[in-house]
Amino acid sequence: MELNELARTSDETMRGSSQTQPNLDHRRRLQVSKKNKELKSKPTVKYWHGGSAGRLVGDQLIPGTEVPEYSRVVAEMSPDVFNQQRPDYVHITTDRDMAYDYAISYAKYGPAALYEVKPLGHLEHDPDYPRGVSHRCRSALVISVAPDVITSELVETGAAHGYETWDDGSPLYDDEGFALPAKKHQYFGVKAAHLKSLGIYADFDAINERCVTTVKELRPSLSPEHFAEYQQRAASANAFGL
Numbered sequence: 001m002e003l004n005e006l007a008r009t010s011d012e013t014m015r016g017s018s019q020t021q022p023n024l025d026h027r028r029r030l031q032v033s034k035k036n037k038e039l040k041s042k043p044t045v046k047y048w049h050g051g052s053a054g055r056l057v058g059d060q061l062i063p064g065t066e067v068p069e070y071s072r073v074v075a076e077m078s079p080d081v082f083n084q085q086r087p088d089y090v091h092i093t094t095d096r097d098m099a100y101d102y103a104i105s106y107a108k109y110g111p112a113a114l115y116e117v118k119p120l121g122h123l124e125h126d127p128d129y130p131r132g133v134s135h136r137c138r139s140a141l142v143i144s145v146a147p148d149v150i151t152s153e154l155v156e157t158g159a160a161h162g163y164e165t166w167d168d169g170s171p172l173y174d175d176e177g178f179a180l181p182a183k184k185h186q187y188f189g190v191k192a193a194h195l196k197s198l199g200i201y202a203d204f205d206a207i208n209e210r211c212v213t214t215v216k217e218l219r220p221s222l223s224p225e226h227f228a229e230y231q232q233r234a235a236s237a238n239a240f241g242l
Contacts, residue, residue, distance in 0.1 A: 046116055047092040049140060050103030053111035053150070061090045061117060061140045089136035091126065092117055097159035098134070100148065107152040114146035129163045161201045177201045185211040189218045 049061060064070045064087035074087050093099050099114055106112040117140040126134035164172040166182035174180055174192065177200035181190040194214045198206055216222065 045094060046096070047094060047119060047135070047140070048096050048099035049090065049092045049115045049117045050099040050101065050150075051106050051112065051115075053113035055113065055115060055142050055145065057142055057144060059142045060120070061115075061142065063088045063090055063138065086136060089124070089138065090119075090140045091134065091136050092119060092140055093129075093134045095133055095159050097157040100150075101156040101159055103148075103150045104152065104154045104156050107150050107154075112150040114148050114150060115142050116144045116146065117141060118143050129160075133163055158201050164204075172204065172207070173201060179207040179210075181211050185215060188215040190214045 051061070055061065065074050070087070074082070077085070077087070091102075096114075103112045103114045119135065119137040120139045120141055121137055124136050125131055126136050128134065158173075158177055161173050161177065162175075166172055168183045170183055171180055178192065179195040179198055179202050180192050181195065190211050195202070195207060195210055198210060215227070219227075
């Protein structure tokens with residue numbers, strides 16, 4: 001290869017290299033920009049806790065079983081109530097309204113407040129609610145204190161009721177808070193209209209009792225034996241297209 005041709009080839013190689021480098025840099029910038037957009041587009045999960053007032057930013061929330069003034073309440077709990085409420089955990093939720101309602105409920109016993117918190121340690125799913133709604137942990141850090149003034153005279157939003165279901169997974173209340181019948185009750189002809197007079201967010205026992213009473217009114221010829229049999233069959237209400 002002659003000297004001029006060698007120089008031309010070397011020059012072309014250098015030009016190719018200088019053109020490739022900006023393209024690589026541009027691709028890297030696009031990748032970083034895309035990653036940043038993805039991070040920004042992901043909603044930040046906030047955790048809330050409603051309870052006793054007086055906590056400050058930076059304070060650590062601990063389970064009720066570790067709070068001296070709450071020990072008497074825990075001691076008086078039956079095993080069933082203890083297992084239901086689990087005061088050995090700090091309970092937090094991603095639903096601000098639900099934490100707000102808990103704060104109102106606590107206000108019946110003393111000053112209450114609503115906090116944004118950060119869970120510390122392992123975060124567990126609360127089996128009483130759908131995943132992603134309510135959690136429990138051994139402690140949580142107060143990030144901010146909400147400006148809401150909490151008193152026992154306030155009306156709860158009913159947010160927690162929106163997650164309540166029958167054993168078959170169907171909702172217990174409609175969007176307005178009125179009771180809905182279970183699939184097994186629907187099978188017997190019970191409709192939401194039969195339950196509306198119970199009012200908003202009626203007690204579960206009252207709803208269930210009204211459903212059973214309505215079934216007996218709609219099917220007066222049903223014997224107790226047949227009623228029990230139909231209830232068992234209707235427990236798998238999907239078989240009836242409900």
